Amino acid sequence: MLQQNDVVLQLDSVTKKVGKQIIVDQLSFEVRQGEIVGLLGPNGAGKTTTIRMIVGLIGMTSGEVLIKGHSIRSSFSQAITHVGAIVENPEFYAYMTGWDNLKQYQRMTAGITEARMKQIVEVVGLSEAMNKRVKSYSLGMRQRLGIAQALMHSPSILILDEPTNGLDPAGIREMRDYLKRIAQEEGIAILVSSHLLSEMELMCSRVVIIQQGKFIREQLLGSAHIDQNSHEAQSLLIRVNELQQARLVLDKMESIQYIAMNDLTNELEISCTDEALAQYVHELSKQKIAVYRIVDVKRSLEDEFLAWTGGNQIV
Numbered sequence: 001m002l003q004q005n006d007v008v009l010q011l012d013s014v015t016k017k018v019g020k021q022i023i024v025d026q027l028s029f030e031v032r033q034g035e036i037v038g039l040l041g042p043n044g045a046g047k048t049t050t051i052r053m054i055v056g057l058i059g060m061t062s063g064e065v066l067i068k069g070h071s072i073r074s075s076f077s078q079a080i081t082h083v084g085a086i087v088e089n090p091e092f093y094a095y096m097t098g099w100d101n102l103k104q105y106q107r108m109t110a111g112i113t114e115a116r117m118k119q120i121v122e123v124v125g126l127s128e129a130m131n132k133r134v135k136s137y138s139l140g141m142r143q144r145l146g147i148a149q150a151l152m153h154s155p156s157i158l159i160l161d162e163p164t165n166g167l168d169p170a171g172i173r174e175m176r177d178y179l180k181r182i183a184q185e186e187g188i189a190i191l192v193s194s195h196l197l198s199e200m201e202l203m204c205s206r207v208v209i210i211q212q213g214k215f216i217r218e219q220l221l222g223s224a225h226i227d228q229n230s231h232e233a234q235s236l237l238i239r240v241n242e243l244q245q246a247r248l249v250l251d252k253m254e255s256i257q258y259i260a261m262n263d264l265t266n267e268l269e270i271s272c273t274d275e276a277l278a279q280y281v282h283e284l285s286k287q288k289i290a291v292y293r294i295v296d297v298k299r300s301l302e303d304e305f306l307a308w309t310g311g312n313q314i315v
């Protein structure tokens, strides 16, 4: 079980106002050790602004960001030592090799050993390319060199703003695989922003969805998504022997939510939780109505996403 002290990053009611415009509105969420969390929202949702506040590049109007329990406002240097981040495109000397660029960074940053540099270069898959000049690198390789640099001081969290922007499909897949590997091998938390739900589904264990600067919801992905949903309302198709009789029974149930009805097939689609379903089935059988089958109507995460964001396209 994850403990409270696994929390690496904590945002508490973070707000950013520019003039009268509220760009980020009381945003709160947490990222724990070993998790890859997506900050997901359509263009202009406030992702970059949020990340810039987390890493202290811009101030917040109100709220708090804690990194390993240290406030980015009042204990900036203690907080920021735990962060590795790429917010803008990292700058490298194109005529120098990848290794010489990292050496340059090492000279400016205390406590980084050559053994650590070699280890991290291997994790991001650049060992072979280290003696080549950066100008010969693809965009994906430059991004990974940036990640290597951000990881050199062994941070607790890696924060990346749209890391797959501009990459081709092969580069996107590579980036995804390397980020998963980093989370696993380095045992750190990763926060990555994106406007692509499809991409987040393949990379993250959880997404925090924002729109117009506001928190919309948090969603577990993958198998965790299914576990979580058993406690939430989901669409179910129920086939009975007598549709009108079943309607009379169900109409009396509190909070019954119909989605669709089919007289020909004697099917009705409802939205309910597991607990409510148990009550409905109990009541139907008490009234001698036979339930022939119950089918889980799977909505794709994309459909759910569109519903949560009021139809705002993200994919």
Ligand SMILES: Nc1ncnc2c1ncn2[C@@H]1O[C@H](COP(=O)(O)OP(=O)(O)OP(=O)(O)O)[C@@H](O)[C@H]1O
Residues within 6 Å of the ligand: 018, 021, 023, 041, 042, 043, 044, 045, 046, 047, 048, 049, 050, 195
């Ligand atoms: N300094 C500023 N002054 C005024 N408006 C700003 C400022 N910074 C950001 N904004 C506005 O706030 C909104 C959120 O911007 P932000 O760049 O954080 O969004 P985003 O989710 O990262 O979008 P994208 O996916 O397009 O990068 C945008 O409408 C932007 O124009």
